[in-house]
Amino acid sequence: MAIVTLTIDGIQFSAKDDESILEIAKQNGIRIPTLCHLDGLSDVGACRLCLVEIEGWNKLMPACTTFPIEGMVIHTQTEKLKKYRRMIIELLASEGNHQCAVCVVNNHCELQDLAYEVGLQYVRFPYLYPKKHVDATHPKFIMDHNKCVLCTRCVRVCHEVEGAHTWDIANRGINCEIISDLNQSWGSSPSCTSCGKCVLVCPTGALIEKGETIAEMEKKRDFLKYIVTARQKREWILNMSDEE
Amino acid sequence: MNKTITISPVTRIEGHAKITIHLDENGTVQDARLHVDEFRGFEKFCEGRLLWEMPGITSRICGICPSSHLISSAKAGDEIFAVEIPETAEKLRRLLVLAQWVQSHALSFFYLSSPDLLLGFDSDPSKRNILGLIEKDKELARRGIRLRKFGQEIIEILGGRRIHTPWAVPGGVREPFDKSKKDHLLNWIPEVKETALMALEIIKKVHQDLEKEIPSFGNFRSLFVGLVSTDGGLEYYDGTLRVMDGNGNIIADHLDPRKYYEYFDEHTENWSYLKFPFYKPLGYPKGMYRVGPLARVNICDYIETPLAEKERREFKKIAASDGVVNNSFYYHYARLIETLFAVERIEVLLNDPAILGDHIRARAMINRYEGVGCNEAPRGVLFHHYWVNKDGVLQKVNLLIATGQNNLAMNRTIKQIASSFIEGSNISEGVLNRIESGIRMYDPCLSCSTHAIGQMPLVIQFIDANGNVVHEIRK
Numbered sequence: 279m280a281i282v283t284l285t286i287d288g289i290q291f292s293a294k295d296d297e298s299i300l301e302i303a304k305q306n307g308i309r310i311p312t313l314c315h316l317d318g319l320s321d322v323g324a325c326r327l328c329l330v331e332i333e334g335w336n337k338l339m340p341a342c343t344t345f346p347i348e349g350m351v352i353h354t355q356t357e358k359l360k361k362y363r364r365m366i367i368e369l370l371a372s373e374g375n376h377q378c379a380v381c382v383v384n385n386h387c388e389l390q391d392l393a394y395e396v397g398l399q400y401v402r403f404p405y406l407y408p409k410k411h412v413d414a415t416h417p418k419f420i421m422d423h424n425k426c427v428l429c430t431r432c433v434r435v436c437h438e439v440e441g442a443h444t445w446d447i448a449n450r451g452i453n454c455e456i457i458s459d460l461n462q463s464w465g466s467s468p469s470c471t472s473c474g475k476c477v478l479v480c481p482t483g484a485l486i487e488k489g490e491t492i493a494e495m496e497k498k499r500d501f502l503k504y505i506v507t508a509r510q511k512r513e514w515i516l517n518m519s520d521e522e
Numbered sequence: 523m524n525k526t527i528t529i530s531p532v533t534r535i536e537g538h539a540k541i542t543i544h545l546d547e548n549g550t551v552q553d554a555r556l557h558v559d560e561f562r563g564f565e566k567f568c569e570g571r572l573l574w575e576m577p578g579i580t581s582r583i584c585g586i587c588p589s590s591h592l593i594s595s596a597k598a599g600d601e602i603f604a605v606e607i608p609e610t611a612e613k614l615r616r617l618l619v620l621a622q623w624v625q626s627h628a629l630s631f632f633y634l635s636s637p638d639l640l641l642g643f644d645s646d647p648s649k650r651n652i653l654g655l656i657e658k659d660k661e662l663a664r665r666g667i668r669l670r671k672f673g674q675e676i677i678e679i680l681g682g683r684r685i686h687t688p689w690a691v692p693g694g695v696r697e698p699f700d701k702s703k704k705d706h707l708l709n710w711i712p713e714v715k716e717t718a719l720m721a722l723e724i725i726k727k728v729h730q731d732l733e734k735e736i737p738s739f740g741n742f743r744s745l746f747v748g749l750v751s752t753d754g755g756l757e758y759y760d761g762t763l764r765v766m767d768g769n770g771n772i773i774a775d776h777l778d779p780r781k782y783y784e785y786f787d788e789h790t791e792n793w794s795y796l797k798f799p800f801y802k803p804l805g806y807p808k809g810m811y812r813v814g815p816l817a818r819v820n821i822c823d824y825i826e827t828p829l830a831e832k833e834r835r836e837f838k839k840i841a842a843s844d845g846v847v848n849n850s851f852y853y854h855y856a857r858l859i860e861t862l863f864a865v866e867r868i869e870v871l872l873n874d875p876a877i878l879g880d881h882i883r884a885r886a887m888i889n890r891y892e893g894v895g896c897n898e899a900p901r902g903v904l905f906h907h908y909w910v911n912k913d914g915v916l917q918k919v920n921l922l923i924a925t926g927q928n929n930l931a932m933n934r935t936i937k938q939i940a941s942s943f944i945e946g947s948n949i950s951e952g953v954l955n956r957i958e959s960g961i962r963m964y965d966p967c968l969s970c971s972t973h974a975i976g977q978m979p980l981v982i983q984f985i986d987a988n989g990n991v992v993h994e995i996r997k
Binding site for chain 2: 379380382412414415417420422464488489490491492493494
């Protein structure tokens with residue numbers, strides 16, 4: 279680990295080189311929109327909302343998986359970036375079946391919040407209205423593929439935190455979808471522990487609790503912070519040895 | 523030469539429609555049809571969705587009576603859960619239904635119909651609306667608006683918003699009643715009661731003024747269908763179905779609304795998206811029936827609140843030897859009696875300590891694969907019928923909507939009005955407005971009632987005076 283100096287939106291900062299540009303920006307109060315990123319999970323750069331411009335680089339880079347080098351000059355809010363971010367949300371909206379008005383997480387949805395943030399007022403692309411499946415076979419939870427944005431938070435939390443790895447991704451391109459175990463119904467999954475972490479980290483109404491009605495469900499994501507801190511710092515073990 | 527007069531769009535109703543009137547060579551009305559040319563499709567696209575979402579989704583059917591869809595949908599959910607909902611939840615749902623009646627009836631009378639009745643069918647069309655009413659009688663218009671506001675405010679207090687609240691859910695309701703709002707609503711009661719009584723006086727004066735015209739406004743015998751309480755009283759939330767004929771005879775009583783499909787069927791015509799429900803034992807189209815305020819006030823044995831009951835007895839006098847009021851013009855009168863009833867009943871409910879309870883929701887999972895929910899929407903009895911799989915995913919949906927059930931009667935009404943007022947080439951704007959107002963009497967909600975994907979091929983037919991098809995184009 280080394281300390282580097284970099285410039286974000288015209289302001290100079292010193293930062294550790296093993297922290298992503300997204301983390302550095304966040305520590306310094308600079309807001310970069312994200313969707314697939316969640317504190318406590320690894321980053322995959324899937325949603326492309328956190329793209330930033332770096333001077334001298336000919337590609338836009340995702341802030342969550344890009345690390346700083348000495349003298350880097352970064353722009354997070356250019357017109358080009360704003361245009362792309364709005365277009366990403368537009369494409370997500372046209373690709374799924376996101377009817378906010380009758381969604382269980384209406385008013386508590388990260389995709390909806392982002393649409394407001396990027397100033398999305400209408401969608402220029404034709405809606406695809408894909409025929410998607412609702413898996414309600416699990417006794418406690420429901421997977422509604424209509425509202426999935428393939429952020430893979432569920433896949434990561436299940437693998438990295440719960441350790442069950444029930445969720446995974448199948449197919450490619452427009453046919454890409456989240457599957458449980460060997461592409462079987464969630465209710466028949468032998469690996470799922472029914473912990474519900476995937477439901478809480480899902481940014482949209484794709485993963486919901488059974489029995490929740492329109493606009494009723496709020497996702498509480500704070501739990502992840504406590505679990506990850508406890509696991510990394512192992513404070514309970516230290517305390518136990520103190521007592522001994 | 524044959525001639526077709528088209529009124530499009532029909533104004534001051536909820537939804538989109540057109541009317542065609544078919545005249546023969548002598549200018550005599552041959553037929554008149556209400557074409558509902560909008561399509562909603564809820565029955566189809568709800569398939570594959572979740573039972574818990576249904577009240578929220580189906581309440582989006584309508585911006586005027588979302589609460590009625592909400593309640594029927596939640597009740598269908600109760601059936602599928604196989605639960606009895608807590609007492610507080612039932613009373614709060616009842617309060618919501620009554621508030622819905624008040625706001626919708628106030629809208630129908632003051633905003634949509636009273637311009638015809640108070641300013642005249644032949645008055646200047648540009649002023650024949652709520653603004654014209656404000657100009658003529660500011661205080662009355664203000665009272666009408668405030669009456670509607672009273673209903674809307676109760677809905678907002680209960681459900682958090684005036685339109686499209688998702689508050690009623692399978693098993694009960696989501697939020698308890700906010701005690702701090704009780705006195706505010708109770709203090710409002712005297713004013714709205716007075717407004718309801720005032721409106722009743724107005725309609726009685728209209729009856730006198732239009733004495734000659736009223737007999738041509740949908741005056742025919744038909745069946746009447748609606749819910750009644752166990753002892754035959756006016757019912758709005760629960761109860762059983764009663765069928766009365768045009769002579770006031772009860773031909774079927776205490777039918778289980780959950781088996782509505784045993785008594786009613788739906789016919790389709792290729793010129794309208796609105797289906798034509800009929801009473802099965804009499805067949806189509808003889809099984810024509812009317813629902814809504816006229817039917818409800820006709821079929822019940824009594825109304826449980828004193829002022830409304832007094833009015834009901836006055837209303838019954840109109841029926842005279844018929845035993846039942848067969849003229850659709852009296853929908854307005856019945857609607858105002860119901861408004862008075864709703865206000866009186868809201869007062870009783872607000873004073874009931876049971877509404878303040880906090881046990882409001884029964885939790886359960888899928889215990890039955892089929893459920894029917896039913897309540898009296900402002901426009902008539904409303905059925906939601908759902909079939910689910912063991913996981914709660916909708917397999918099939920059938921919605922039998924109040925307005926649809928009046929479809930045959932509405933068509934009959936416009937034909938009667940057209941025949942009475944169109945003479946040769948005399949087709950003035952005022953005559954066309956009378957035909958439209960014939961539809962308005964039913965206070966139809968067309969957006970509510972067009973859901974099934976049926977066969978609606980585009981066919982253009984050229985028909986000569988003898989009724990022969992001389993040319994036909996199909997797409």
